[in-house]
Amino acid sequence: MAVLELTSVERALDRVAEGRTPDAAEATSLLDTPVDRLPALLEAASALRDRGRGRRITFSAKVFIPLTTLCRDYCGYCTFRKDPGEPGAFTMTPDQVLALAHAGARLGAKEALFSLGDKPEALFPEHRAVLRSLGHRTTLGYLREISARVLDETGLLPHANPGLMTERDLASLREVNVSMGIMLESTSERLLARGAAHDRAPDKVPHRRLKTIARAGTLGIPFTTGILIGSARPTQSGWTRSSPSAICTSATGISRRSSFRTSAPRRPSRCAAGPSPARWISSGPSRWPGSCWVRP
Numbered sequence: 001m002a003v004l005e006l007t008s009v010e011r012a013l014d015r016v017a018e019g020r021t022p023d024a025a026e027a028t029s030l031l032d033t034p035v036d037r038l039p040a041l042l043e044a045a046s047a048l049r050d051r052g053r054g055r056r057i058t059f060s061a062k063v064f065i066p067l068t069t070l071c072r073d074y075c076g077y078c079t080f081r082k083d084p085g086e087p088g089a090f091t092m093t094p095d096q097v098l099a100l101a102h103a104g105a106r107l108g109a110k111e112a113l114f115s116l117g118d119k120p121e122a123l124f125p126e127h128r129a130v131l132r133s134l135g136h137r138t139t140l141g142y143l144r145e146i147s148a149r150v151l152d153e154t155g156l157l158p159h160a161n162p163g164l165m166t167e168r169d170l171a172s173l174r175e176v177n178v179s180m181g182i183m184l185e186s187t188s189e190r191l192l193a194r195g196a197a198h199d200r201a202p203d204k205v206p207h208r209r210l211k212t213i214a215r216a217g218t219l220g221i222p223f224t225t226g227i228l229i230g231s232a233r234p235t236q237s238g239w240t241r242s243s244p245s246a247i248c249t250s251a252t253g254i255s256r257r258s259s260f261r262t263s264a265p266r267r268p269s270r271c272a273a274g275p276s277p278a279r280w281i282s283s284g285p286s287r288w289p290g291s292c293w294v295r296p
């Protein structure tokens, strides 16, 4: 009698269909789901979502507060960061932050989302001077003060995404933030290589970011994280193999949201060849992940 052997993909799908949670290895195997089994995968994912969260979608109306566009990192896809003196380079004053937060509150926002570059004071004397004039030595110190003022004076709930944080930073910021976050982006060390997306981005070393997520977990801080799609060749960089389980194990019990963000190249790099991820996502599942944006 012929014995049919189930593939790991089918085993994982069966497990989900039976209402059991796939383990990290099984979940990872689903990344290899063949195109003709995608409907089954989507059905299983929908059933899992319905069992866990139901079909109610919630959202948090927020006002986006770009506290500073200066950053010591130079991620190849970033359109946010600026050097001092570049058009669009600024650090918001407390008055500007509070005016924006009040305007958001008047429009019904509930959350103040602080987004900012990572430790610009480490690179730019101009920023150190700005911080001194505001009574601070670090951007995180300024962020803490302004988060407290937004909370006290506008009633908005601060959520900060300031990059890498020590346990001390997290403990200090949690007093005035309802939640915090950091994009993991990728677990691939190869993106740090010369000419790759995280060349000249010391804060994007994957294990340092995972440490921040783990520290937030230890402190029980509601935390958001996410993966950047398109910064590496998925099947070769390692992020599709390790990121989901890395995020799950690091953020167990604290993850408030995981996001998947697409990227596009800003400066010429090895990332620049091939269609952008937004294009291959919109071109349908048959294009993903076989056609890829990065040439390693």
Ligand code: SF4
Residues within 6 Å of the ligand: 071, 072, 073, 074, 075, 078, 079, 080, 081, 116, 117, 118, 201, 203
């Ligand atoms: S860390 Fe990278 S993505 Fe974030 S602001 Fe700086 S350059 Fe941009």
